[in-house]
Amino acid sequence: MESTKSDGQFFFWLWNFQPEPFTELAPLDESALPSEPLSLFLRWFREAFSAEPFAQAAALATVSQDAQPSVRMVLVKGVRAPLAFLVVTGATSQKAQDLRANARCALLFFWATLYRQVIVQGYAREVARHEAQEYFRGRAPSHRRASWLFPQSTPIQGRYQLEERLARVGNRIQSDESEAPSWWTGYWIQAHRVEFWQGQPARLHDRIVYEYHAEARHWRCFRLAP
Numbered sequence: 001m002e003s004t005k006s007d008g009q010f011f012f013w014l015w016n017f018q019p020e021p022f023t024e025l026a027p028l029d030e031s032a033l034p035s036e037p038l039s040l041f042l043r044w045f046r047e048a049f050s051a052e053p054f055a056q057a058a059a060l061a062t063v064s065q066d067a068q069p070s071v072r073m074v075l076v077k078g079v080r081a082p083l084a085f086l087v088v089t090g091a092t093s094q095k096a097q098d099l100r101a102n103a104r105c106a107l108l109f110f111w112a113t114l115y116r117q118v119i120v121q122g123y124a125r126e127v128a129r130h131e132a133q134e135y136f137r138g139r140a141p142s143h144r145r146a147s148w149l150f151p152q153s154t155p156i157q158g159r160y161q162l163e164e165r166l167a168r169v170g171n172r173i174q175s176d177e178s179e180a181p182s183w184w185t186g187y188w189i190q191a192h193r194v195e196f197w198q199g200q201p202a203r204l205h206d207r208i209v210y211e212y213h214a215e216a217r218h219w220r221c222f223r224l225a226p
């Protein structure tokens, strides 16, 4: 571990922290790839799920009306054909505000132990209220209670407010209570481009892209240089 001062400015050289050797996977062979990305995603997801504690965690990037990008982790709740990812969240959050103004977004899964990433570009469609309600019912009781405390991402004065509100709301919201608060919602992120990246020794990484052509309902598949 080293730190260096250069031109009087503090500088911490992260380059010294080389990653541990990773699981070496066979190179991706185009002739063995499916013609659409959903089955490849599901295969990679199942492999990640046996290797990682948070295989369904992904970084969701959004862009506000005034072009400010932001990014945060979410837990992806479902996947459907041709390729869309379900995210549930608070309608008052930055991501939801951004998505209302600009539906274009990106989602990135990183599975460190397998040295793989999947990058999705697409646009978000908010779910209907009854659909949000259905997903809410599937949440654990403690998660449902927490969703009722405050609209997500609104400033609060301190942790004490959460505890106070939990003591009040928690008694009212029984564990079988399944009504979602009005500020609770979800988005399907419809992919039009997805890149599967697999780390390989000597930086000869595999990058396979699928692009969706909606009129033809066809995925074009090609390889990019690492």
Ligand SMILES: Cc1cc2nc3c(=O)[nH]c(=O)nc-3n(C[C@H](O)[C@H](O)[C@H](O)COP(=O)(O)O)c2cc1C
Binding pocket: 054, 057, 070, 071, 072, 073, 074, 075, 076, 087, 088, 089, 090, 093, 094, 095, 096, 152, 153
């Ligand atoms: C592993 C992980 C999973 C998360 N999953 C979600 C999620 O599914 N939905 C959500 O709204 N926030 C989730 N969060 C919290 C978000 O990262 C973020 O703090 C919150 O959504 C508010 O973000 P925003 O105001 O930028 O939209 C998760 C955080 C972590 C670290």
